[in-house]
Amino acid sequence: MEFQPLGTVNVRLPRYEDHYRWNKVTTCVHNLFGGQRWVDQYGDLIITNNKGIRCKLNFAKASYWSSNRYEVVGSVTDPDGKLVHHLFGKWCEGLYCGVAPSARCVWRPGALPEDHEHYYGFSRFAIELNDLELSLVDVLPSTDSRFRPDQRLLEEGNVPGAEASKLQLEQAQRERRITNEQRGIKHQPRWFRCTASDSVADEDGEKWEFAHTYWDARAQSKFRDMNLIRLW
Incomplete structure (x- = not known):
């Protein structure tokens, strides 16, 4: 089952006079009615800034014969289109900035609560949404x-x-x-x-x-x- 979000997300940070805008990639749930269920996300996610900064991330589409499941690669460019940062990683593990092996981790998903198995595998944030x-x-x-x-x-x-x-x-x-x-x-x-x-x-x-x-x-x-x- 595929979910294809339409439109864009907008976030404004008045203190810094920043306006960020981005789209969402396709989410697909595999083996919905049988077998081991798993989720894949794929497509291009483009983040733009009102000051001309642009980030493009490509979420690789998984296949049974490839080893790039969950992989994300992308780049950040300045207003002149010059490459500023190289990004890579896996959307379920972490995102790195730079070139391996000296790249630094800029994002990592939070650890799941100890009792997450009793709460449908939800993160602490997801669990507290209904509090x-x-x-x-x-x-x-x-x-x-x-x-x-x-x-x-x-x-x-x-x-x-x-x-x-x-x-x-x-x-x-x-x-x-x-x-x-x-x-x-x-x-x-x-x-x-x-x-x-x-x-x-x-x-x-x-x-x-x-x-x-x-x-x-x-x-x-x-x-x-x-x-x-x-x-x-």
Whole structure:
């Protein structure tokens, strides 16, 4: 099964007046329905900077007869197109800058928690994404995914309960979509806005930006007064 993300990711660092933009490569899950499952990522990932710096990384596509599985090679160039850095490594092990054997490691994935096998092989970051502190229960909007029951049941190891809850949520979503279509209601995102994109990488000519209203609403406890959709 292949996942081909569209559009670009944008990150702005106001303190340094930097704006980074990059695309995502293709992710493929092999042996989804049988055998040993494994994940591959391949394609070109291009990172650009508003100051003219450019990085291109090629994620090699794995094959049964090649030895370059998980390999990444690339380069960083300055505004004049001159090579500044050479990059290589494996996306599941680490990325190095320079030429072997004197290259230095610039990135390495974090170590998995000791109990990661009990949490579906998740990293510490992935595990904590669903963490819900008691102090946040009355602060977050009801649509926050940390309130999603099937997700909580799966984390607690109740797989049958999670599957049943997931089916109920999906059915409710389908019914809600049909009702809205019949009434001519179009969903309007509350916390993001769609604007015209100046990047040729955005094929539909659009990009989504944070509307900068969420944190104000949260600080002023406005969620209870909003007509939020009941998702779960």
